[in-house]
Amino acid sequence: MGSFRIQGNAKLKGEIIPQGAKNEALQILCAVLLTEETVTIHKIPNIRDVMKLIDLLDDIGVEVEKLGDESYRFTANNIDLKYLDSDEYKKKAASLRGSVMMLGPLLARFGKASIPKPGGDKIGRRRLDTHFLGFKKLGAEFKYDNKTSHFSIEAKNGLTGTYMLLEEASVTGTANIIMAAVMAKGKTTIYNAACEPYIQQLCRMMVRMGANIHGIGSNLLTIEGVERLSGTTHTMLPDMIEIGSFIGMAAMTQSEITIKDARIDQLGIIPEMFQKLGIKMEFHGDDIHIPAQDSYTIDTFIDGSILTVADAVWPGFTPDLLSIVLVTATQAQGTVLVHQKMFESRLFFVDKLIDMGAQIILCDPHRATVIGLDRKVNLRGIQMTSPDIRAGVSLLIAALSADGESVIHNVEQIDRGYQYIDKRLNALGANIERMD
Template sequence: MGTFQIEGGHSLKGEIHPQGAKNEALQILCCVLLTPEEVIIENIPDIVDVNKLIGILGNLGVKIQKLGKGKYAFRADDINLKYLESELFKKEGSSLRGSIMIVGPLLARFGKGYIPRPGGDKIGRRRLDTHFEGFIKLGAKFRYNKEERFYGVEAPNGLKGTYMLLDQASVTGTANIVMAAVLAKGKTTVYNAACEPYLQQLCKMLNAMGAKISGIGSNLLVIEGVDYLGGCKHRVLPDMIEIGSWIGLAAMTQSELTIKDVSWNDLGIIPDTFRKLGIKVKKKGDDIYIPKQKEYEIQSDMDGSIITIADAPWPGFTPDLLSIVLVVCTQAKGSVLIHQKMFESRLFFVDKLIDMGAKIILCDPHRATVIGHNFKSALKPTTMVSPDIRAGISLLIAALSANGTSIIHNIEQIDRGYENIDERLRAIGAKITRLD
């Protein structure tokens, strides 16, 4: 189990480049299974979860060539479907939640797809019903082995387009269904579809491969099935979650940072949400500039009430940044209610912040009230364990703001989502050491 040793309380300064988006990469990597032709993808982040998925694709028989930093060529012209029934796949697939998205492409192109119950963050129950209900509506037959916790879908006669209203706007569920529908016979209409920028990127990539998808960016997608998809080139967007993390880091450490090439048009309400906390988020071309601030004051609602920051499907505020916002509020001037609607265990990491001296009231599994210190009282260093990716980076930001030396164990969780984070932080002045 890896460990970070952090000497906090130091102001940082410089430029930082966001990595490619983890959540987009996991989707578009699965796209390569839809064609026997070469697909070239740029700006793929070098992180544990993405590398695991690339490994699974390799074991499936996909030919993979690394062309440079973050740039790969994939060719799925000789797929080994027997790997799906192997013990190795059961082990590898169950360790990565993103592996669920290989099922749609395999079902569309080969008529069958299997997946062990996937793992991922321990942030509460994350149902897969939306994925498989969508496949069933497209004509697939579903089976689940309870003893082995193994899912399977088969459509030996192919898939047929249909109308479906999703029970929830699941991002991965929408992605999986869209990838299955592009090769189905006829028209598929998906209502209550997710419309995150990463899902938009997936649809644009599929269209570049020859798919016919309309309604991109809305919650109503129409997919005209085609017989064949070809190769393409695609570039992954910068990671909006990492961009939000760096905004929070700058505020908590009272630092001056420039976040480069952020793709402003794809950030939605993220900049304005941090501005509500009193953080100066300035647009400079396609960069974000965060000036050094001695304090930042949380806004109130128009009637003077304490504001609530809550997650919601896009274009609402992404749930992956609520942990960052919560940490940032511990040193803000004012109070805020954090409402995490989507995952019932994601706020449980606040006990570690309370140990550091933060004033947080955990109302229930979904809501926490934060009373900011306004830097009148610094957080105290401590030893802690990272429970998941987003809580892990939040605790790391807290440790970098605390006066003294903190220890964070289980940093493999952070490595799952953040590329070479210790090296990149040291480049802007952070005192952080990786202990193996």
């Protein structure tokens, strides 16, 4: 288990380029299974989850060619479906949440797929019902083995387009169902579809491959099935979660940072939400400049009541940044209620922040009230363990701003979502030592 030793009171300065989007990468990589032709993908982040998925694709028979640090070529013309029954596949797929999105493309192209119960962050219940209910609507038969926690899906007579209302606007569920529907017979209508920029990217990529998808960017998608898809070239968006993390980090450490090539047009209300915490930003073309601030004051509602920040389905605020908002608010002036609606275990890391001196009331598994210290009392360095990707980076931000030295264990969790984070922040002036 790896650890970071962090020297606090860091003042960072300089430019940083966000990595390719992790959540988009996991969808896009699975989509290469839809065609036997070559698919070239640029801006792939070198992070643990993504590399594990590429390794899994290679094992199942996809020809993988690395073209550069962030560019790969994939050709899925020799898929070995027997590998899905192997113990090695079950072990590897179970360790990666994103492996579930292999189901839709395999089902569409080969009529069957299977997967063990996938892993990922332990942030609460993460049901797969949306995925399998969608597949069943398209005509597939679903089986689940309680003893082995193994999912299998098969469409003996092929998939047929239909109308469906998703019971939740699941991003991975929507992606999986779209990838299954693009080669189904007839028309598929998906209501309450997720419409995050990553879903839009996936849809536009498949349209270039020959898919017929209408309503991209909305929660109502109409898909006319086609017989086959061709190859394409795709470049991924910068990671909006990393961009939000850098904004919060700049404010917490009183640093001057410029985030380059941020694709501001794809960030939704993320900049606005951090501005509500009092963080100043300047937008220069596609770059975000965060000037050093001695202090920042949290907004209130019009009647003077305490601001509430809650996650919501896109174009609402993404749940992946609530941990960053929470830690950033600890040194603000004012109070904010953070309401994590989607996952009931994602706020449990606040006990580490409380140990560092933050004033936080954990109201229940979904809500925490943060009383900003306004820098009158600095956080103090402690030893702690990263429970998941986003909480891990939040603790890293807290440690960079704290007095003294902090040690964060289990940084493999951070590595799952953030590319070379220690090296990139050290280039801005941080003092982070990686220890094995």
